Amino acid sequence: MNEAPLVVAVIGTFRNSAVAAATLENLWGQSGVDLNAIVVDHGSSAEYLKSLESIGQTEIVTLADDLGYAALNNVGIRIAIERRAAACLIVNPDVRFPTTSSLSELFAFGAQNPDCGVVAPVEVNGFTQELTRLGFDLSPQGLVSALTDASQRGAQIFGPSGCCFLVMSRLLEQGFQLDERLYFNCEELDVGFRASRAELKVISHPTVECHHFSKTPDGPLQLYYQVRNNLFILALNGRGGQAAAFLARQSARLVFKSIVPRATGKHWMPSDLEPVYLGPALKDAFFRRYGRIRPASERALQRKP
Numbered sequence: 001m002n003e004a005p006l007v008v009a010v011i012g013t014f015r016n017s018a019v020a021a022a023t024l025e026n027l028w029g030q031s032g033v034d035l036n037a038i039v040v041d042h043g044s045s046a047e048y049l050k051s052l053e054s055i056g057q058t059e060i061v062t063l064a065d066d067l068g069y070a071a072l073n074n075v076g077i078r079i080a081i082e083r084r085a086a087a088c089l090i091v092n093p094d095v096r097f098p099t100t101s102s103l104s105e106l107f108a109f110g111a112q113n114p115d116c117g118v119v120a121p122v123e124v125n126g127f128t129q130e131l132t133r134l135g136f137d138l139s140p141q142g143l144v145s146a147l148t149d150a151s152q153r154g155a156q157i158f159g160p161s162g163c164c165f166l167v168m169s170r171l172l173e174q175g176f177q178l179d180e181r182l183y184f185n186c187e188e189l190d191v192g193f194r195a196s197r198a199e200l201k202v203i204s205h206p207t208v209e210c211h212h213f214s215k216t217p218d219g220p221l222q223l224y225y226q227v228r229n230n231l232f233i234l235a236l237n238g239r240g241g242q243a244a245a246f247l248a249r250q251s252a253r254l255v256f257k258s259i260v261p262r263a264t265g266k267h268w269m270p271s272d273l274e275p276v277y278l279g280p281a282l283k284d285a286f287f288r289r290y291g292r293i294r295p296a297s298e299r300a301l302q303r304k305p
Helices: 019-026 046-055 069-082 102-111 126-133 187-197 220-236 239-265 271-276 280-290 296-302
Strands: 008-014 034-040 059-062 088-090 116-124 166-167 201-212
Touching: 008 102, 019 034, 019 046, 019 088, 034 069, 034 201, 046 059, 059 069, 069 187, 088 102, 102 116, 102 166, 102 201, 116 187, 116 271, 166 201, 166 220, 187 201, 187 220, 187 239
Parallel strands: 008 034, 008 088, 034 059, 116 201
Antiparallel strands: 088 166, 116 166
């Protein structure tokens, strides 16, 4: 009888993240893997961390300083490497798997593909569901969707959705880490380039989904990090042309999503940009259907270092 593979799941939390407990319960309900769940936290109370530790056999690691998303996850990734884990799951505290076999299916898919470094579930959230219903082919990965068709299930993609992805041991063994200079945002590009340099692929699983229950709210600081980090990663990897194209795209988004509405008092978008803009009516339809789930504590990661 084959032993269940060791999978280390890493969840970064910050200041009593209200949704992490449900995610841990979901992870401990997964079958077919030998799970180590590690919460790497900054700024939460002792009572809160004790409540998380009581779920399954969750381990808690605390950081004294606010070092950002990448640093939180790198602590867990290093533990996975030290334990010779078969895979390391990087998962946000607001993500759930819809079935108890999701994690084992992700691992089996990665193990069956010898050139796979990262397995990506298909991210499903209320916004993508509504856009898909309306006929839009929307990738959850921003710029990555311009580089490759990330909506194809079972296909090679450039990078995973940053909310949830499984790093296989063949990539971990090459010293896989996230770039801590990013602080937060744009880990999709970082992971994609790291897998590519290791001559491994990021592959989207054909059926396994992850449900993402909140979304980083739009705002000046998010725009700052998206522009800064995407340009940094593209320039670091010799993609100057793509960096220029991204800057042009983000400039257009800023004009049509922020400047024009404020100047005219109404929302206006040309038809070719409608897929990247969710108007008030569409947002209202989403909240009526799925409920307003927006934990305020998740906004803490937007603080500038």
